[in-house]
Amino acid sequence: MGRLVRVISAAGSVLLLATTAAADSAQSEIPEAGRQKAVQCIACHGVGGETTNPGFPDLAGQNAAYLQNQLVSFKSGSRYHPVMTPVAKSLSDEDIRDLAAYFSALEPAAGREEQQ
Numbered sequence: 001m002g003r004l005v006r007v008i009s010a011a012g013s014v015l016l017l018a019t020t021a022a023a024d025s026a027q028s029e030i031p032e033a034g035r036q037k038a039v040q041c042i043a044c045h046g047v048g049g050e051t052t053n054p055g056f057p058d059l060a061g062q063n064a065a066y067l068q069n070q071l072v073s074f075k076s077g078s079r080y081h082p083v084m085t086p087v088a089k090s091l092s093d094e095d096i097r098d099l100a101a102y103f104s105a106l107e108p109a110a111g112r113e114e115q116q
């Protein structure tokens with residue numbers, strides 16, 4: 001019986017380690033394709049997807065599906081903004097997916113949640 005408990009707890013530790021490692025790498029993995037394409041967004045949305053200018057929404061840590069939807073809407077014309085619409089129209093579907101993945105992987109600056 002004692003041996004069985006040891007085997008089970010050892011298996012549990014391995015599983016825990018594997019889960020922790022996966023969570024760590026998910027957080028530190030910033031998609032490279034999106035990082036390069038995001039250079040053209042820095043002027044308005046800031047380095048790291050955040051700016052203190054309230055006219056430019058924070059993108060860092062935003063839900064990827066939300067970001068993708070907004071860019072698709074700007075591109076299709078169902079959401080219009082004189083500045084953002086031309087930007088989105090210049091993006092391919094692949095650019096939009098890469099950019100959404102990139103900005104959603106960024107850590108929002110501490111305290112942002114409290115501001116909103």
Ligand code: HEC
Nearest residue numbers: 038040041043044055056057067070071081083084087099
């Ligand atoms: C010249 C300035 C400018 C540039 C460059 C720019 N944006 Fe924007 N973006 C804006 C403004 C202004 C808004 C807010 C539009 C509104 O109020 O409807 C916006 C809104 C957005 C939104 C919607 C956010 C939300 O919360 O609804 C997304 C997503 C976005 N931009 C992504 C990008 C990406 C990705 C790039 C680079 C490819 C980019 N933007 C480049 C000015 C810019």
